[in-house]
Amino acid sequence: MSFRLECKKIRRTGLAAAFLAGSVIAAALPVINTAARPDTFSSMTGSPAAILSDANLQMISMLNLLLITAGACILYHIEYADNGLQKIQSLPVRESGLFIGKCGILLPFVLMMILFETASLCFCGWRWLDAGKEELIEMLQTLGFTLLLTLPATVTALVIASACRNMWTALGIGVLCVFMATMLSTDNFIASLFPYALPFQILPGMETERVIHYCIAAVCETAAACAAEIIHLKVRRLFA
Amino acid sequence: MNMIQTRNLTKSYGGFTAVSNLNLHVPKGSVYGFVGPNGAGKSTTMKMFLGLTRPSSGAFVIDKMSYPHNRVKILREIGSFIEAPAFYGNLTGEENLDIIRRILKLPKSTVDDALELVDLTPYRKRLARKYSLGMKQRLGLAGALLGRPPILILDEPTNGLDPVGIHEIRMLIRSLPDKFDCTVFVSSHLLSEIELMADHIGVLNHGHLLFEGTLEELKEKASFEGYPDENLENMFLALIEEDNMRRGGVK
Amino acid sequence: MNIFTLTAVEFKKIKRSKILLILIAATLILWFPNILNADLNFDMSDIGISPENSFFIQGFMGMAWFIYPAVMVVATVILVQTERTNHGILKMLALPVSTPLLCLAKFIVLAVAAAAFILFMTAGYYIAAAAAGALNDYSFILAPDYVLPFAGKLYLASLPMVSVFWLIAVCISTPIFSVGAGLISIVPSVLINNTKAWFVYPMGYPFYLVMTEYGEVAENIGKSQMDPIPWIPVAVGITLICLLISCLCFGRAERR
Numbered sequence: 001m002s003f004r005l006e007c008k009k010i011r012r013t014g015l016a017a018a019f020l021a022g023s024v025i026a027a028a029l030p031v032i033n034t035a036a037r038p039d040t041f042s043s044m045t046g047s048p049a050a051i052l053s054d055a056n057l058q059m060i061s062m063l064n065l066l067l068i069t070a071g072a073c074i075l076y077h078i079e080y081a082d083n084g085l086q087k088i089q090s091l092p093v094r095e096s097g098l099f100i101g102k103c104g105i106l107l108p109f110v111l112m113m114i115l116f117e118t119a120s121l122c123f124c125g126w127r128w129l130d131a132g133k134e135e136l137i138e139m140l141q142t143l144g145f146t147l148l149l150t151l152p153a154t155v156t157a158l159v160i161a162s163a164c165r166n167m168w169t170a171l172g173i174g175v176l177c178v179f180m181a182t183m184l185s186t187d188n189f190i191a192s193l194f195p196y197a198l199p200f201q202i203l204p205g206m207e208t209e210r211v212i213h214y215c216i217a218a219v220c221e222t223a224a225a226c227a228a229e230i231i232h233l234k235v236r237r238l239f240a
Numbered sequence: 241m242n243m244i245q246t247r248n249l250t251k252s253y254g255g256f257t258a259v260s261n262l263n264l265h266v267p268k269g270s271v272y273g274f275v276g277p278n279g280a281g282k283s284t285t286m287k288m289f290l291g292l293t294r295p296s297s298g299a300f301v302i303d304k305m306s307y308p309h310n311r312v313k314i315l316r317e318i319g320s321f322i323e324a325p326a327f328y329g330n331l332t333g334e335e336n337l338d339i340i341r342r343i344l345k346l347p348k349s350t351v352d353d354a355l356e357l358v359d360l361t362p363y364r365k366r367l368a369r370k371y372s373l374g375m376k377q378r379l380g381l382a383g384a385l386l387g388r389p390p391i392l393i394l395d396e397p398t399n400g401l402d403p404v405g406i407h408e409i410r411m412l413i414r415s416l417p418d419k420f421d422c423t424v425f426v427s428s429h430l431l432s433e434i435e436l437m438a439d440h441i442g443v444l445n446h447g448h449l450l451f452e453g454t455l456e457e458l459k460e461k462a463s464f465e466g467y468p469d470e471n472l473e474n475m476f477l478a479l480i481e482e483d484n485m486r487r488g489g490v491k
Numbered sequence: 492m493n494i495f496t497l498t499a500v501e502f503k504k505i506k507r508s509k510i511l512l513i514l515i516a517a518t519l520i521l522w523f524p525n526i527l528n529a530d531l532n533f534d535m536s537d538i539g540i541s542p543e544n545s546f547f548i549q550g551f552m553g554m555a556w557f558i559y560p561a562v563m564v565v566a567t568v569i570l571v572q573t574e575r576t577n578h579g580i581l582k583m584l585a586l587p588v589s590t591p592l593l594c595l596a597k598f599i600v601l602a603v604a605a606a607a608f609i610l611f612m613t614a615g616y617y618i619a620a621a622a623a624g625a626l627n628d629y630s631f632i633l634a635p636d637y638v639l640p641f642a643g644k645l646y647l648a649s650l651p652m653v654s655v656f657w658l659i660a661v662c663i664s665t666p667i668f669s670v671g672a673g674l675i676s677i678v679p680s681v682l683i684n685n686t687k688a689w690f691v692y693p694m695g696y697p698f699y700l701v702m703t704e705y706g707e708v709a710e711n712i713g714k715s716q717m718d719p720i721p722w723i724p725v726a727v728g729i730t731l732i733c734l735l736i737s738c739l740c741f742g743r744a745e746r747r
Contacts, residue, residue: 070667
């Protein structure tokens with residue numbers, strides 16, 4: 001019910017168009033990158049998934065994160081801009097339902113972006129790097145891993161957006177987080193657990209134990225962000 | 241002599257005509273009241289005078305100058321107040337006026353003068369975004385009065401003011417032609433209000449000019465056509481009603 | 492009405508807009524981690540760069556790659572939004588001012604903000620280098636006759652990028668989308684810098700300049716060339732076209 005309402009609310013905000021455009025750009029990047037210098041890539045050693053993700057995933061993840069941040073800001077901006085939230089608060093619904101509804105909107109968009117990117121990387125592998133069925137499956141695993149590791153940042157972005165009445169504050173915090181994530185060194189396991197740094201971790205070549213740790217961390221961080229939102233809503237109501 | 245004159249002025253957006261073949265005559269030195277219900281096309285007409293929107297067809301002349309080639313010259317003579325208050329929220333009332341003053345190249349004293357005219361002097365140092373609706377409205381008026389321009393275009397200047405404020409602004413507008421030797425073009429959706437300020441009146445409905453003339457002429461016309469004339473508001477409503485009926489019951 | 496008076500008016504408009512605060516905050520965020528991680532610069536033997544050069548280049552690389560373009564995107568949107576939030580632009584359009592001149596005056600303010608950021612960055616560099624030096628008992632400070640001309644070059648190289656951001660902010664009137672488009676335009680700059688056609692993408696110029704300098708001072712980093720032809724003519728052309736279009740489009744949405 002709240003999902004359908006949320007779908008209605010994003011009409012004419014341009015959110016869907018923004019994500020579609022973002023997905024197309026993100027999908028175009030690897031194709032352009034590979035098409036511009038196929039020889040460089042085909043002469044590299046390693047599996048197609050490893051080569052392509054090394055060359056592109058950083059950039060793709062950064063694009064994803066920026067879009068997620070902007071998307072989360074728009075989703076909550078429509079609530080705050082003309083006091084829509086106040087109306088919702090005065091209706092007999094749970095406020096946490098609103099947050100779940102927003103997640104329900106943002107996550108399919110993230111999934112769509114990653115699907116576009118997967119298709120693009122698979123195409124590059126098939127077209128220029130002679131990737132067979134097994135290599136393509138590895139590619140799917142790589143992007144699936146990225147999707148899982150993007151979840152904490154997605155939910156965190158929504159928590160930040162819901163906490164900031166002013167959209168620009170939320171956007172500023174988000175952009176700073178993305179920037180900090182690019183500055184953090186990837187060797188340090190603890191530092192790489194920062195929600196915005198997780199999507200920059202690349203599956204090919206990673207030890208199995210570390211992969212499992214990252215998966216557990218992603219699930220835990222997502223749950224923690226949801227819990228933080230619920231606590232935040234309770235506290236806000238308490239002091240309202 | 242007419243200060244503002246239009247010839248078949250028309251503005252349409254897509255299939256919708258906001259202003260249709262308007263022929264206005266605003267005499268020099270008069271207070272011209274422009275009345276009509278919400279959405280009649282008053283603001284659109286005023287925006288065309290200020291170059292904020294381009295006429296679809298027709299033309300207008302302001303102080304013998306025509307748009308668009310004399311745009312900047314025309315604007316130099318007009319003090320304007322349009323729609324919702326337009327200001328910079330991060331600046332104080334005084335700073336907002338100072339920006340306009342610098343662009344118009346006026347002496348510094350004009351800012352104090354304008355603040356004094358609209359009774360904003362005590363709040364000059366307050367940020368404009370912290371102003372109440374009425375104060376924002378006064379700030380907009382002060383911006384229009386800055387430098388005492390020969391033509392004033394005011395779009396619903398008493399919107400959002402309390403009864404005392406409405407009375408003050410009304411008195412101020414009424415006194416302007418004598419005080420500064422200027423022509424005032426003022427709009428409102430209340431005829432009862434315009435009646436207290438204006439000596440010439442134009443009635444607009446659905447983009448069409450239903451009447452233009454002095455207050456006396458309006459009363460004469462009303463009694464001639466058998467409208468209840470004891471109350472001008474009733475007469476106005478009857479005028480609009482009849483026009484709407486003629487348009488096939490469109491309200 | 493001349494451009495100087497208008498520019499003075501534009502500076503008055505950004506009072507209390509927090510642009511300076513954002514510039515300073517960005518400088519702090521950039522240099523603070525660099526001071527704490529300064530000891531990493533001693534471990535650069537495989538790249539063949541001296542610790543002081545490494546400290547300088549690493550800091551400016553972080554700036555040129557993301558934080559400088561991002562800060563400029565935000566500053567641009569703040570400038571445009573001061574006009575739009577309370578319809579200030581309507582008042583401006585109803586005053587006897589030429590709209591293209593108004594647009595140009597705003598761009599000058601933006602260019603000055605960019606200059607201020609480079610200045611803060613350079614000042615921040617010296618403070619950070621001194622602090623890192625004190626922590627590690629080593630002098631990280633480079634001579635001003637090397638640092639200042641480099642900062643100047645970086646500024647000039649970034650002007651085409653600033654004009655593109657200005658165009659985006661003027662033409663896309665929904666603020667969140669103009670910020671989004673601006674930020675996203677930064678991301679592919681690294682990719683395009685790796686190709687021969689790097690000079691067609693202004694968002695990559697500052698980073699390319701820093702990378703060229705990196706190649707100069709480090710022995711084992713691939714050298715890249717920054718040939719003035721065709722770069723300079725293309726850059727000037729892009730800047731002029733962006734300014735022209737933005738001057739023509741400015742205020743158009745409000746003037747329907």
